[in-house]
Amino acid sequence: MAGVGIIGTGRVVRSVHLPVLRELADRLPVVHAVAATPDSARTALEGAQMSARAGVDVAALLDDEAVDVVAVCGPHWTHADHVVAACEAGKRVVLCEKPLALGVEDARRIATAADRAGTRVLVGTMHSYDPAWRAALGHARPRLGGARRVRVRAWVPRTEVLVALASGAAPPPAPPAPPPITDPSARAVVLRFALLGLGVHTATHLRALLPEVDRVTHARLLPSGGYLLGLAGPGGTAVLSGFSAGDWRRPDWHVDARGEGGRLRVDLPSSYLRAGSATARWTAAGETRRWSTPLDGYRAMWENVAEVAAGTAEPVLPLDEAVADLDYLLGIADAAAPLLGDPS
Known part of the structure; x- marks a missing residue:
């Protein structure tokens, strides 16, 4: 205890x-x-x-x-x-x-x-502890092969809606849309904080699938602090997008990776909602595998804390990997900043 x-x-x-x-x-x-x-x-x-x-x-x-x-x-x-x-x-x-x-x-x-x-x-990036995601990645990563095309999309309702859904309360009304950001340095700050707030959840996923990013091919801020980024590296390309606004009830948070050896699709539950694990599917020539469990990432995360505290397990996400994920994500933010245009 x-x-x-x-x-x-x-x-x-x-x-x-x-x-x-x-x-x-x-x-x-x-x-x-x-x-x-x-x-x-x-x-x-x-x-x-x-x-x-x-x-x-x-x-x-x-x-x-x-x-x-x-x-x-x-x-x-x-x-x-x-x-x-x-x-x-x-x-x-x-x-x-x-x-x-x-x-x-x-x-x-x-x-x-x-x-x-x-x-x-x-x-506390709960998706890093998700048992279905971890099992699917362990299977797919050595089989994907080269020329990877990765898409990481995090389109979720605004936080107030998610909290209301988690508690069973009625969502509050949406606030008015903020005005466009015209100052380039302010746009860079908004992107950085958007990635730290939303993109950080899947930084481990993206870095596992595209370990090196040597250039940002395009970058745009979406309304209300969303982002759309194109990335390229020695192993392939990626499109990274995030958006947290609106009142819709069906989030679209997924990772899709295609390589010469097959395709991995992982649909992730939204933050604040305990809806079981991700649903993952691997498809390749002559092979299809699926992963899903009732165990959500939050429960898996705290169980890992309990095991680490008891000395019976190691952290699922080691600290050095978490630091490397942050370095990777902020490197993308810095490289994208000069490319940001007016989000209007």
Whole structure:
């Protein structure tokens, strides 16, 4: 058994993490939570029918000897400092919600702190833990062959709609569309944060299928911070797109990879929704295989945390791979920035 302390009790914590941890209470009991206000932490715990210490002081949580595992779920810009502090406090395991950091230097700072302390750091990109995706990739990757054409598409409703769907509430009305972004430096920042918010979920998938990207062939911002990118590398090409706006109920989040040896298609469940694993299909000459399980990526992720804390397993996504994924993704963002045009 490993006590869990949670930093931040926002939407993903209330909608996903606390419900999963309630299912795993015999292995990962929540013992402490902190948020911007004591009421925020207390309300989140009460909503999950949990009795735990609630407060606002991150240092008090890190000093709590009952906390073995720290879930870092605050604002993105706080992730790196909180993960490093948890490592320096000697915690056994840290699960950091995506993104691990806003820059590669901070990610490497985390890796150094984790190595010094012996803390195991996992990143909360739930699709990386999806059992069907992992099995399908293990089968397809050595068989795809060269001349790969990869498409990664993440078209999902806006976050408020997903949270409402996860909780059974009515979605709030859509906000007005923002005006076009005319400043080139602002467009680059929007792309970077869009990739850190949405593209990061499938960075592991893309890097596994197209390990090297040596140029961005085209780049465009879509309305409301979406993106459409063309990539090329020694192994093939890729089209990477993401869009999170609107109120539709059927997300289209998939990875499609075609090579000389066959085709892999993986349809992924949306974030915030616990809808089982991905559905994956491999097709090649004389062979068709399918993968799908009832186990969703969130539950698989927290089970991996429990196993790592118990010393019975290694992280599904090792920290050095998570850092490499971030470096890969931000390299794409930097290369795409000069090509961005007006999204109107």
